[in-house]
Amino acid sequence: MSGELGARRRLLEERVRPFPDFPCPGVLFRDITPLLKDPIAFRTVVDLLEAHLKARYPQIDFIAGLDSRGFLFGPVLAQRLGIGCVLIRKKGKLPGPTESVSYALEYGQAELEIQSDAVEPGEKVVLIDDLLATGGTMCAACELMKKLKAEVLECVVVIELKSLKGAEKLKPFPVYSLLQYD
Numbered sequence: 001m002s003g004e005l006g007a008r009r010r011l012l013e014e015r016v017r018p019f020p021d022f023p024c025p026g027v028l029f030r031d032i033t034p035l036l037k038d039p040i041a042f043r044t045v046v047d048l049l050e051a052h053l054k055a056r057y058p059q060i061d062f063i064a065g066l067d068s069r070g071f072l073f074g075p076v077l078a079q080r081l082g083i084g085c086v087l088i089r090k091k092g093k094l095p096g097p098t099e100s101v102s103y104a105l106e107y108g109q110a111e112l113e114i115q116s117d118a119v120e121p122g123e124k125v126v127l128i129d130d131l132l133a134t135g136g137t138m139c140a141a142c143e144l145m146k147k148l149k150a151e152v153l154e155c156v157v158v159i160e161l162k163s164l165k166g167a168e169k170l171k172p173f174p175v176y177s178l179l180q181y182d
Contacts, residue, residue, distance in 0.1 A: 008044050011040070011041055012045060012158075015037075017034050018031070019031055030181065045158055046080060049073070049156060049178070053126060053154075054081070060081060060124050062119055063075075063085045063127075064087070064088055064114075064125050065086075065087055067088060069129060070129040073128050073130065074128045077128065086115075087118075088113070091112065097115065097117070098115055099116055101140045101141075103137065103140040113144070122150070125145055125150045125151065126152075127142065127145070127152060131158065132161065134169065135165070135166030135167065138155050142155070142170065154175070155175045155176070157175070157177045157178075158177070160177035160181070
């Protein structure tokens, strides 16, 4: 990691606040609220993601933000890249015809959906969320893109919890994270 890049990532790490035993005992919650409160840190997240995507992909058609914190980063990043942003929502939040995918939660099921005309077959999409843990939500988002016959270029997150092996669940889709924690 270069000196400047390392310093920028350290700034982000300093703005992620740990909360032990939240939302339940044994969980160490990584809170991005301080990162969002700091305009320099927030801009740094978007700058680093923009630089990564521009260097790696000559053509991206859309950023797809995952409900709900992917909505914080997706539109800003899409605007920087000069492309559109589409939303992947929890079931029942989008008007008009939708496609949906069910996925397993620790205790039950959940569903994500996207408007049926959000992307066209063959369009190149980058998915974004704040956190990758077990990979269930991001995997469901990839399934939605498959239903619409779009090409998922990459799954991008601000924070990846490596010990939960979410990136393995997402293979063959590449995962890029700015910060990693065990």
